[in-house]
Amino acid sequence: MLNIVKKSPYETSSLSSCLKYIKKGDVILFTEDGIYAVKKGGMFEKHVSDASQTCSIYYLSPDTEARGIKSDEIISLAKPVDYQGFVDLAIDSPKSITW
Template sequence: MLHTVNKSPFEKNSLDTCLAHAKEGSAILLIEDGVYGALNGSKMTAQIQQAMEKFTLYALGPDLKARGIADKVIDGVKVIDYAGFVDLACENDKVQAWL
């Protein structure tokens, strides 16, 4: 399953709830304000790095760039574009949006 998270983890618990309910091996894509979760050196970084042992983390490049954090992404988070988002939605059997 592909999980999308569009909320900043500094403001909302969507990412936390997603991480608590996603099956091991799932793909998690950060979009919109969700991309702030991919910010390196933040208080969330350790949690994200830990999550990356269980899940594959992706972040939407256009959203990272728009927010000025494209060069501050945690190592190992895969940056993709909208075409990559479409591919992920196809490769996974369903998509769950954690709003």
């Protein structure tokens, strides 16, 4: 399943909810303000790192650029994707949910 986290983990419980329901082999894509969850040194870095043991972690790079976040400020286990990569993830996943 493709889990799209688009809300800031500092403002909502979307990330926490997502992490409760993920299963082995799922994909988590961070977009919009969800990007802040994959920032180095952030309070959610460990949670995302733990999730990476069973899930693939991606972030939408145009959303980091729009927020003035450079790629070297993103945790290394998160892989960047562009809009085409987002589409590819959606095509490859039989289901998706947005948190």
